[in-house]
Amino acid sequence: MYLNTHSFYSLRYGTVAPETLLQQAEQLGIPAFALTDINSTSASLEFVRLATKYKIKPVLGVDFRNGVQQQFVMLAKNNEGFYRINTYLSEFLHQEKFVVPKKAKELKDTFVIYPFQSDLRILEENEFIGIKPSDLNQLKFSAWQDHLSKLVILKTVSFGDKKGFNAHRLLRAIDNNTLLSKLPASEQGNHVDVMFPEVLLKEIFKAYPQLIENTQRLLDVCHIVFDFSGNVPKNQKTYTKSEELDFKLLRKLAYKGLHYRYKKIGERVFERLEKELTIIKEKQFVSYFLINWKVLKYARSKGYFYVGRGSGANSLVAYLLRITDVDPIELDLYFERFINLYRANPPDFDIDFSWRDRDDIIQFIFKRFPHTALIAVYNTFKFRASVREIGKVFGLPKEEIDKLSSGQYIQEKLDKMSRLVLVYSKLIQGFPNYLGIHAGGILIAEKPIQYYTATFLPPKGFSTTMFDMHVAEDVGLYKFDVLSQRGLGKIKEAIDIVKYNHPDHPDIDIHDIKRFKEDEKIKHLLRNAKAIGCFYVESPAMRMLLKKLQVDNYIGLVAASSVIRPGVAKSGMMREYILRYRNPSRRKDAHPTMLDIMPETYGVMVYQEDVIKVAHYFGGLTLGEADMLRRGMSGKFRSREEFLKVKNQFFENCKSSGKDDALTAEIWRQIESFAGYAFAKGHSASYAVESYQSLFLKAYYPLEYMVATINNSGGFYRPEYYLHEARMHGGIIHPPDINKSYAQNFIEGKHIYLGFMMLHAFESQNAKKIIRERERNGLFLNLDDFIDRVPIGLEQLILLIKVNAFRFCNPNKRELLWEAYMKVHKIEMEEHIQTLFKSEKVNYKTPVLTSSMLEDAFDEIQYLDFPLCDPFMLLAEPVQTEIFAKDLYQYVGKNVTVYGYYVTVKKTVTSKGDLMYFGTFVDEKGDHIDTVHFPQAARKNLFRGRGIYRLTGKVTEEFDCVTIEVDDMEKLAIVQDPRYAEEKKS
Incomplete structure (x- = not known):
């Protein structure tokens, strides 16, 4: 009814x-x-x-x-x-x-x-x-x-x-x-x-x-039927319109790839290849491989860089088709993680492209395959945001809304209206609010997408489903992941910059990973954790882990990228892995079965497939049950009941095989800690490949690589820190220059000229005007010449003068500012019309004015967000530093005071719910100082943004990694801004 x-x-x-x-x-x-x-x-x-x-x-x-x-x-x-x-x-x-x-x-x-x-x-x-x-x-x-x-x-x-009706009205x-x-x-x-x-x-x-x-x-x-069994994928069924021809093509491409990938082909490779081909055909995943192959063939034809990740990296066929660059034979990647007869859904191929290239790839997919759509995500009402929204419609004052949304209130003292806000905010929490777009998921279906859902059109114009990836998978539509990654843009641009800055150097083969793995300079960077700018290995946590492990090889880096994941750390096995890595005698503590299953990681579960191996060999689960476990760990599982059955089966199997209850419980605890956080080994290996490419560029072309890093929106750190890194490698940093700079940063020899993109409030259209005029009619001679040739407003011109963009024609920017005020304020902003004769500018007598380095620094802070000089020079009272970062290992166990310029801080929560922090600073010589701020110290000493801090605390050392447990911290005062100091005097 x-x-x-x-x-x-x-x-x-x-x-x-x-x-x-x-x-x-x-x-x-x-x-x-x-x-x-x-x-x-x-x-x-x-x-x-x-x-x-x-x-x-x-x-x-x-x-x-x-x-x-x-x-x-x-x-x-x-x-x-x-x-x-x-x-x-x-x-x-x-x-x-x-x-x-x-x-x-x-x-x-x-x-x-x-x-x-x-x-x-x-x-x-x-x-x-x-x-x-x-x-x-x-x-x-x-x-x-x-x-x-x-x-x-x-x-x-x-x-x-x-x-529910009341919630509806809200x-x-x-x-x-x-x-x-x-x-x-x-x-x-x-x-x-x-x-x-x-x-x-x-x-x-x-x-x-x-x-x-x-x-x-x-x-x-009315009668509706959909198949939710998952037995038959609903993706595009064939690539060539014939299943038989599809398989012949896949086999042909795979065997052709053998000669590209291997100099010597052993029996092990042939056996693995035939085994994979058989199962791919049986599971009807042939077209899935061929579609990925076609997309990446197009990408290579356009010169686009890409990295193939996900569980598909465990596949030899994927390696031979150049979908991934990870050799599963070399790494002994677990084939059953990638695909097995019990697995209904195809393997994941997460293909990363440069952010500059991704839209063209998506455009190609939409043109090449008829039934294509992006996948939606449900953006839901979050509690705090709901409190704000409902507070507003109830008409509560901002102060009250802030108090409620931050949780800083006493429940008993709230009035009726405030309580209603909290009640209904909890009620609508999790309700879908609007549809967004999945980060990279694309469906390529056999039938039109509208057979399953209506589609909407986001701003970029790509048709998008109205359901998410979980619903798509339920009905047998498995996504292709086409993702955007800044790191690939960095690599590609760095190579282009090297070609320009070193035209006499031979071309770089960035795909020669085997050579990179043996390169001594790269090994040195890894061992000493000098990887700033190099993909995920640059973060403070990864830098410290690399120091602890002293990793200098590919296998070690693959393991490190997975060891640092929350699952391994949470289970306590990251520390155990480090101990066993550094101390071979400790490896005998591993349970024999665990050591036998995972000899490479000394009996420690590090990768997602390790968990599957343990479940299968230690816990006696079938591969079908282990696949349920895999889906549960990846966060894609929908039925907790089935997951619970797997857990019960694990314990029953262990008991019936005579395993100790305490050991079984401990192993399961470790398994559970992986939920939602585990990396497949092939995934980690793909990351490691990209890291080696970055490390090569950093080792041999650090300045060019840092410029490319900033031009591609950096990475873990702010642009200022990458410029600091360039300076540490001999780079000479210049502010934007109207005769040298482009929109992005530019390097000439060792000289790095900041781009106009670095200037806050500088309009991109003005940058284009400057560059276009300079390329057409030559360099600017002076301020008058610039004013004649570039239509630009007074405020924008002042900004350029204040950051010393005209320093080539007059070192005294105050005099230039005075001239600009006199000559530009009445000019209308139109495109200039070229005349046969130039009208001569009226020259005013400029008063004698002076400017200083300090004034430059504060202008740079205002317009660039950081000074180009040493920040220690801006301190109100210079510090007498006796201990530097490189000396700290001599003071282990002792209290010291050091001075550091703030780089970044990571906030975390203890098991008791208290806030604590991990800080990163650089000392006056530019070296890292790593700090730990336990809850008591964190409450007492607050971080107050960028600047130089005096840090006092105990020096500790763990696995050759030195940190300071901070007891006392104070941000030091800087000199008064000279630009306003003089105004006050007058």
Whole structure:
């Protein structure tokens, strides 16, 4: 009897989760109902999947509305009808302005229901008028009384109960950006829009039995079926339109790749290849490999850099097809992690591209493959944000909202309104708020995407599904991951910069990873953790881990990238791994079975496949059960019940095989700590390959690499720190220069000229004007010449002068500023028209003015966000430093005082919930000082932003890694800003 039911995917309107609707229907004895979310099919597949669990027949449709004004409801008679409804809805969602007409488009295999108030008089065979309970009195006096065959019950359901209706009103107020007290009734649903027993609904309409029959007939006729078994992928089935030809092509490409990848091909390689090909064919994943191959073939033809990651990196076939650069034979990658007969979904290929190239790759995929769409993500209401939104619609003052959202209140002292804000913020927490786009997920389906969902069109213009990756996987649509990564942009640009700055050097083969692995300079950087700018190995935590491990080889770096993940650290096994790495005699402490399973990591679980191996060999789980464990660890698992079964089976198997209960419990504890955090070994290996490419450039071309790093938005640190690193390698840093600089940073020999992009508040259009004019008509001669040739406003010109962009023509910028004020303030900002003769500028007598290094430093802080001079020179009182970072190892166990310039800080929470920090500073000589701030010290000594700090504390050492446990910390005062000091004097 319910043909118009909304879930909370009727965004900022409905307040019931799809499964809750099914639960309510089951309790109320409702055998079938239609889910018709407002302008959305986000919940449709999930609704159908869950309906079986509650023994309810699902019907799908859409409530087409303009805002909250219902135009009509469409129901799908079958899957073809659902496809047509999705296509129709997509047409509106792809338009700039969403407007639904009063009359629905004629679509085969659909039913259309118009609201009773509709002025339509002529209906098609599949069209009906919907009667709400509140319409019954009017119906008695309506002409439709004589056409009962065209009438159906249209009872709307949008909320679960009164509290749900209240939440709905709040959501409507948020959506309309208005106070709840001013929310118009026309923008709200009705408080009676709840589900009640079918018997009661029939009782309301008992005077019109034909309406009940008509409504039941529609529910009976509608029939939707989707396969959620996962046995058959719904991705594009073939690449060549023939499964047989697909497999022949895959085999041909794989065998061709053998000669590209290996100089000597052993029997082990052939056996592995044939084993993989057999299973890939059996699991119907052939087209998945070929589509990835085609995309990357295009990428190589365009000269785009990429890195293939994910579990697919465990595959020899992927390595031979150049989808990844990780050799699974060399690393002994566990094939069953990548793919096995129990695995329903294809392996993950996470393909990273430069942020500059990714959009073109996506464009290629959309053009090359017909049924393509990006995947959505549900951006949900978070508690703190909800407190702010609901506080605003209740009209609470900002101070009260701040107090509630920060949690700084005493519950008992809150007034009724504030308590309501908290209650309803918790209620809507987790509700979908709006649809976003998955970071890189793309679907390439066999059938049109609209067979499964409607699509919307985000700003970049790529069609996007209305459901997320979990729903897609449930129905057998597995994503292709095309991701954006700044690190690849750095590598590519660094190579281009090297070609320009060192034209006599031979071309760099950045893919010669085997040579990089043996390079002594790279080994030195790794051993000494001198990897600033080099992908993930640059972070303070990774730098300290590399020091502790003294890693200087590929295998060690692969392990380190996974050891540092929260799962290994949380289980306590990161420390154990370090101990066993450094002290071979400790390795005998490992359980023999664990050591046998993982000899390379000394019996310590480091990778995701280690967990699978342990579950299989130690816990006796089948590969099918181990695959459930893998999905559970990756955060993609949907059924906790099945995961619990796997856990119980693990313990039962261990008990029956005579393993000690305490040992079993400890091993399971370690397994559980990996949940959501485990790296596949192939994934870590892919990261290590990119790190080696970065390390090579850093080792041989550090200045060029640092310039490329900043030009590609850096990495873990601020631009200032990468410039510091360049300076440590002999770089000479110059502020922007109108005759040397470009939009991005530029290097000439050892001289690095900052780009106009580094200047706050400098307009990019002005940068383009300067560069274009300079390239057309030569260098600028002086300020007058610049003013003549570049139309630029006074404020923008002053900015350039203050950062010394005109230093070539007059070292005294104060005099230049005076001239600029006199000559530019009346000039209109238009493109200059070239004349035959230049009019001579009036030259004013410039007063004698002086400027200083300190003034330059403060101008740089204002416009660049950091000074180009040594920050220690800006201290109000110079410090007498006796102990530097390189000396700290001599003071282990002693209290010291050192001075450091703030680089970064990491906040963390102890097991007791207390805040503590890990700090990174550089001393006056530019070397790192690492600090630990335990809760007591952290409460007492607050970080106060950038600047120089006096740090006092105890020097500690662990595995050759020296840190200071800070007891006392003070940010030191800098000199007064001379630009304002003189103003005060005058």
